[in-house]
Amino acid sequence: MQSNQHQHQHQHHHQSLDDLLDAVKQLHAKYADDEFMRGKLAAHIAHLPALMDAANQARDDKEQRKKTLLTASDEFIEQFLNESPQYYYNANVELFFVYDADADCNYSVINEDDILHPILTKISCNRELMPWKYKIKNQVLRRIKDRDLLSSIPESQTIQRTLNMLCPSLFRTRDCAKYFLTVIGDVILKKTVLTSDGAGTGTGTGTGTGKGGVEPIYIATPKARQFIKGLSQECSTLFGTSLLSAFKFKFYEYAFSECRMLDMNDVAMDAFSPPFKHRLVDIFCVAAHYSQRYDNAEAFLNTQCKDTITHNRVLYLKHHPEDQLIANFVATCTEPSPQSNMNISWKNMMYLWKVFIEEERIPNVFFAHALKSRLMQHLPNYSETADSFLQLTSKHLPLVARFKDFWTHTIVLSQNDEPDDACELEIDEFTMLFKQHHHQQLQQVAQPSPQLQSHNHNDATFLGLIRHFYPDVVIENDKHLMHVSCTLWDKRNDVLSAIQECAAATTTQPAPYKAYEFYCQHQRLKCKNSAAGTGSHHLIVSKKYFEKIYNENKF
Numbered sequence: 001m002q003s004n005q006h007q008h009q010h011q012h013h014h015q016s017l018d019d020l021l022d023a024v025k026q027l028h029a030k031y032a033d034d035e036f037m038r039g040k041l042a043a044h045i046a047h048l049p050a051l052m053d054a055a056n057q058a059r060d061d062k063e064q065r066k067k068t069l070l071t072a073s074d075e076f077i078e079q080f081l082n083e084s085p086q087y088y089y090n091a092n093v094e095l096f097f098v099y100d101a102d103a104d105c106n107y108s109v110i111n112e113d114d115i116l117h118p119i120l121t122k123i124s125c126n127r128e129l130m131p132w133k134y135k136i137k138n139q140v141l142r143r144i145k146d147r148d149l150l151s152s153i154p155e156s157q158t159i160q161r162t163l164n165m166l167c168p169s170l171f172r173t174r175d176c177a178k179y180f181l182t183v184i185g186d187v188i189l190k191k192t193v194l195t196s197d198g199a200g201t202g203t204g205t206g207t208g209t210g211k212g213g214v215e216p217i218y219i220a221t222p223k224a225r226q227f228i229k230g231l232s233q234e235c236s237t238l239f240g241t242s243l244l245s246a247f248k249f250k251f252y253e254y255a256f257s258e259c260r261m262l263d264m265n266d267v268a269m270d271a272f273s274p275p276f277k278h279r280l281v282d283i284f285c286v287a288a289h290y291s292q293r294y295d296n297a298e299a300f301l302n303t304q305c306k307d308t309i310t311h312n313r314v315l316y317l318k319h320h321p322e323d324q325l326i327a328n329f330v331a332t333c334t335e336p337s338p339q340s341n342m343n344i345s346w347k348n349m350m351y352l353w354k355v356f357i358e359e360e361r362i363p364n365v366f367f368a369h370a371l372k373s374r375l376m377q378h379l380p381n382y383s384e385t386a387d388s389f390l391q392l393t394s395k396h397l398p399l400v401a402r403f404k405d406f407w408t409h410t411i412v413l414s415q416n417d418e419p420d421d422a423c424e425l426e427i428d429e430f431t432m433l434f435k436q437h438h439h440q441q442l443q444q445v446a447q448p449s450p451q452l453q454s455h456n457h458n459d460a461t462f463l464g465l466i467r468h469f470y471p472d473v474v475i476e477n478d479k480h481l482m483h484v485s486c487t488l489w490d491k492r493n494d495v496l497s498a499i500q501e502c503a504a505a506t507t508t509q510p511a512p513y514k515a516y517e518f519y520c521q522h523q524r525l526k527c528k529n530s531a532a533g534t535g536s537h538h539l540i541v542s543k544k545y546f547e548k549i550y551n552e553n554k555f
Helices: 002-013 017-030 035-082 112-124 127-145 156-166 174-188 222-239 280-294 297-304 308-314 322-333 346-360 368-378 397-410 427-443 459-469 491-504 512-529 543-552
Strands: 086-090 095-099 107-110 217-219 259-261 411-413 424-426 480-482 484-486
Touching (some): 017 035, 035 086, 035 112, 035 127, 086 127, 095 112, 107 280, 112 127, 156 174, 156 280, 174 297, 174 308, 280 297, 346 397, 346 459, 397 411, 397 427, 424 484, 427 459, 427 480, 491 543, 512 543
Parallel strands (some): 217 259
Antiparallel strands (some): 424 480
């Protein structure tokens, strides 16, 4: 029916002049004998020019109003979309995001209603736009939904704040933080990045068309797993992309030329804790921006990275093939000895290798059997019977010997029937006890060798020694040696004695803090009263350990 009406109207709009004249003639003939109606017909025809002019003007006015409204509407939409705050959309999770470049320059999730409110409020302030209020609102929302969150360009403040979060807490240099962000951007944007050809420094491509290239393997420190895992969880939620598959936290027979080392500090951090907790979207947006700005991580490394140290660190394994790495190890950690009785056992050699890779800040790139096989090629004097490399020594071995001697003669592993708090040493306490013991030994030697006098060892050194030579010892948080005590120091009895003396000196039960103060003074006094020159120093337990003993043994 609507189709017939439309067809009729269409025909009506295209009537010829003859048809119009015939219509007038028919009316004139119809009312030929009716003077009143003929007068009406004449009057209508006389007013027809004015009516036509009015209709024409009304049509022109309507078109002009529509044109003006359309222009004003477009101007409003463009202004709203380009002014701050800016709004974006993530179709993967169907969420809107707001970015206020005039405020804190922070990306955050926003409800659709919270976008509609400023839209409708601004339209209401412009009476000209009121007729199209909801039409404009819908157009703005459609335009926002076309603005992908990852296509946004962050302000410098956002970029610098993101870099400051990552460096120096996680990354040693800003260029390495930029490189890491670009890698993340490549992953989020699903780019295929290929390594450079051969041994040159060509630029990787973002299209996967590089000749002979393969996808890089990004290697991070094991302690970075928690942080990257947190980023990956949020990235999967927001963009449906996991980051974990792009990073490796242990080395597993990868080609050295394909590896890219992330120059990260060996610290554990949580992506869901400050300062990252409320800035994760910032990280992803800056990462996507860098990936688009630099093309990809490989291109950044080869054309944009100005820091030579970072460039060399990332490409360390590419620039140090397996044979060269072994040769460097042998040259820096061992030295030939003419004495036939100077040998390095395989156990000690593995420890030296651990020292070497820690100093070079690289992962363990060889399994034990592969390392041994390669060392046997570089060091032909190997005795299978003794399982040792002959006529060889190392500057690190005197410390190993002193450590093992100290452990054998002074360290006691607790039995199950002993209280746990009696058998716990903190690593800094262990280090101090070792140094005290070593100092006393030096005083008994007439002319100690320079190596024996060396004190270039710290808590990390002893943690490495304990983990290598006594792997069954439980170490919590890289700090507490569990079920371990030292015959040189009865730390639990020191605390109990001080608590007893403090309780005897007061009429009321001393508060834990006051008791700890008394204990510290007690230990310092014991140290002062020790025989001069003995090198004896009375250690002070941590406040946490003291309070633990105090709460278990109130007097």
